[in-house]
Amino acid sequence: DVVMTQSPLSLPVTLGQPASISCRSSQSLLHSDGNTYLSWFQQRPGQSPRRLIYNVSNRDSGVPDRFSGTGSGTDFTLKISRVEAEDVGLYYCMQGTYWPPWTFGPGTQVEIK
Amino acid sequence: QVQLVESGGGVVQPGRSLRLSCAASGFTFRNHAMHWVRQAPGKGLEWVAVISYDDVHKNYADSVRGRFTISRDTSKDTLYLEMNTLRRDDTAVYYCARDHYYGSVNSGPDYWGQGTLVTVSS
Numbered sequence: 583d584v585v586m587t588q589s590p591l592s593l594p595v596t597l598g599q600p601a602s603i604s605c606r607s608s609q610s611l612l613h614s615d616g617n618t619y620l621s622w623f624q625q626r627p628g629q630s631p632r633r634l635i636y637n638v639s640n641r642d643s644g645v646p647d648r649f650s651g652t653g654s655g656t657d658f659t660l661k662i663s664r665v666e667a668e669d670v671g672l673y674y675c676m677q678g679t680y681w682p683p684w685t686f687g688p689g690t691q692v693e694i695k
Numbered sequence: 696q697v698q699l700v701e702s703g704g705g706v707v708q709p710g711r712s713l714r715l716s717c718a719a720s721g722f723t724f725r726n727h728a729m730h731w732v733r734q735a736p737g738k739g740l741e742w743v744a745v746i747s748y749d750d751v752h753k754n755y756a757d758s759v760r761g762r763f764t765i766s767r768d769t770s771k772d773t774l775y776l777e778m779n780t781l782r783r784d785d786t787a788v789y790y791c792a793r794d795h796y797y798g799s800v801n802s803g804p805d806y807w808g809q810g811t812l813v814t815v816s817s
Contacts, residue, residue: 615798636797678803
C-alpha cells in the first residue's frame, strides 16, 4: 500500500499570514495515464471532509483561490495564501493512483495563534 | 447539488451486525462508483470499501474484508454497508462518498455525506 505522510501535524498560524502543508507518498503518484491523483481535503470541526484540490493543483468548485496545490512525483504542498478564521480544521492529503486502498495522510491540524 | 445522507448507525455489541444506508441525490447514481470511509474518534480517515458503478467490482480494506459487504440499489439510489462480526475497533463515523471518475480512473472520493456514528460496545 502507498503510505502518505504529512508535515507538520500541527500548524499554528496568524490570521492573514500564509500557511503551507507538506504531503509525501511512499512511491511516485504519477499514473500511467499521465495524471497524478493527489487530492487535498479540509475537515472543519464537527463537519465531514470537503475536497479542496484534485489532481495536485485543480481547485474544486467554490473553493477560495487562496488555496493552491503544487507538487509532483512524491512531494506535494497545499498552500493557503492568507489564512482566515474559517480555515481552522484538519487537512488531509489522499492518493488515488494505486488502489485499492485509497490512502490518506494522518492529517494536519491548522489553528489560529 | 450532490447530497449523500447516511443512516443506520447506533450502539451495537461486539460480534453483532449492523447495516448502514446512504441515500444519494443530485447526480446520476448509476454512473458513479461509491465508497465508504470511516473515522475513529479523534483519528484520521480510513478508506473501507468501494463498489463499481455497475455493481460488478467490489474492494475492501484488509481490516474489514470478510466481515463487511458493500452493495447498492440503483432503483433506490442507495448505497449500503453490511457490517458483521463487529469489533470495538470498528467504532467510527462512517461516511459514504461519491467517486470521482477521471479519465478512466477511479481517483477517489469527491463528495461526502455527513456521516453516521457506529459505536461497538458491550
